Amino acid sequence: MSTKLENHLYAILHPNSALIASQYWPEQLSKHYTSGPTRHYEGKVIFAELDSGFRHPYFNIEKAMAELKPHEDGRPKATKFIASYRVLEHLEFRLIKKLYLSTPEGYCIGLDEAPYVPDKNPEALRIYAEINPMQMLVLSTYNFAEFGKFLTGSGNPVGAPKFLYTDLNLDLEDFLVRLEQNPFLPPPIPGLHPAILRDSINELRTVSYKENKGLSLNSYLDSIPYKLIGKGFMFASEDEIKYFPIPSPQEIEKRSLKFARAL
Numbered sequence: 001m002s003t004k005l006e007n008h009l010y011a012i013l014h015p016n017s018a019l020i021a022s023q024y025w026p027e028q029l030s031k032h033y034t035s036g037p038t039r040h041y042e043g044k045v046i047f048a049e050l051d052s053g054f055r056h057p058y059f060n061i062e063k064a065m066a067e068l069k070p071h072e073d074g075r076p077k078a079t080k081f082i083a084s085y086r087v088l089e090h091l092e093f094r095l096i097k098k099l100y101l102s103t104p105e106g107y108c109i110g111l112d113e114a115p116y117v118p119d120k121n122p123e124a125l126r127i128y129a130e131i132n133p134m135q136m137l138v139l140s141t142y143n144f145a146e147f148g149k150f151l152t153g154s155g156n157p158v159g160a161p162k163f164l165y166t167d168l169n170l171d172l173e174d175f176l177v178r179l180e181q182n183p184f185l186p187p188p189i190p191g192l193h194p195a196i197l198r199d200s201i202n203e204l205r206t207v208s209y210k211e212n213k214g215l216s217l218n219s220y221l222d223s224i225p226y227k228l229i230g231k232g233f234m235f236a237s238e239d240e241i242k243y244f245p246i247p248s249p250q251e252i253e254k255r256s257l258k259f260a261r262a263l
Contacts, residue, residue, distance in 0.1 A: 005076050007068050009054055009061070011091055013132045013164055014046040014221060018084045019091075021064040023076035026100050030108035032078050043222045045102040046131065046164075046233075049110075051095040058090040059083050088132050088162050093235050093242040101226060101246075103262035109247070109255055111232065116243040118143050119231075125204060127168040127189070129219040131233075133160050137192065137215040139200045144243070148236025150212065162237045166221075169230035172201055190223035192216055227263040 005023040012018040012033075022029055026049055033045045055061055064082045071077065102108040128147055130136045136158075140147050144167060150156065151163045170188055176198060179185045185194050192215060200213045232245035253260040 005070055007052060007065055009050040009052050011048045011050060011087055011096075012045070013048060013088070015043060016084065017087045017132055019059055019061075019082040019087045021061070021068045021080040021082060022078060023068060023070060024078055026098070026110060027108055028076075029078070030100065030102040031106040034102055034104055034106040043104050044226075045108075046100070047102075048099050049097045050091070051097060054092065054095045056090050056092070058086070086133075088164060088235075089160065091162070093237070093240055096235065096242060099233055099244040101259075103226075103259055105258070105262055107256055107259040107262055109252060109259050111244040111246065113242055114245050116145055116234070116241060118145065125172055125201060126230075127170055127172075127215070128165050129168060129221055129224065130163065130165045131219065131221060132164045133162075134158075135219040135221065136217055137189070137219045139197070139204060139213045139215055141204060141211045144231055144234055145236070145241050147212075148234055148241055149238065152236055152238045154238065162235065164233060164235050166233045167230040168224065168228050170228070176201065189220060189228070191218065191220040225263055 008022050008024065010020050010022055010029060012020060024032060029047065030045060059082050061082055064080045068077050068080050098110040098112060100108050100110050126140050126143070128138045128140055130138065142150055147165070148163060151159045151165070152161055153159055168189065175188050179194050179198055187194055188197070196215060200215055204210055204213050227249070229246050232243065235242040247255070249260065
């Protein structure tokens with residue numbers, strides 16, 4: 001007796017941007033993108049599962065769903081592309097069910113939404129890695145939610161209406177001490193020269209009118225291990241946020257030992 005396949009909607013957020021229909025479960029999609037056909041990407045994949053009832057005039061979702069049919073041999077249809085331009089801008093945050101992180105080996109875990117609680121150190125500097133629709137590495141005085149409001153503000157020339165970004169868990173004071181002791185310190189963030197980070201920290205601490213300092217036009221997300229992620233991942237618009245905290249290493253290990261070992 002055949003089992004009816006279920007249709008899913010996914011927003012691919014990294015490494016490319018796309019809205020797709022699929023008959024794959026998230027774990028299958030993760031494997032498909034990372035270790036499936038050779039034309040696909042080899043590296044991290046970040047995607048969100050959407051409520052399958054999501055519809056928006058910008059997307060021809062009905063057509064894609066109607067064409068989402070299994071192969072002649074019964075195998076589920078992996079991907080039916082709906083759009084690859086301005087996808088995040090037209091998503092409704094409330095219809096994002098889960099956010100999925102995949103390792104280059106195709107192991108994945110799903111993150112659940114949670115309320116965002118600002119940290120208790122308003123004076124701290126933080127490093128943010130933008131994910132979609134642009135990718136920059138930024139040093140900022142803003143907390144997690146404030147940074148999203150900055151990115152999506154209507155007057156921001158380097159912003160966009162909606163953004164997905166993450167924060168990096170790096171002890172900047174410890175970094176400065178170690179760099180002073182060892183001028184040849186390896187980059188604490190793969191690809192970012194330590195001197196650039198040091199000078200940027202000093203600039204934000206001494207120039208009172210600056211709240212943000214670009215560190216790189218590349219977020220280096222492909223090279224940054226998941227264990228460097230701080231609080232988690234934030235979807236933001238000018239008037240809305242949706243926060244997906246990353247589980248503790250212990251919780252990740254309980255849920256997927258293979259994912260944990262790939263960190």
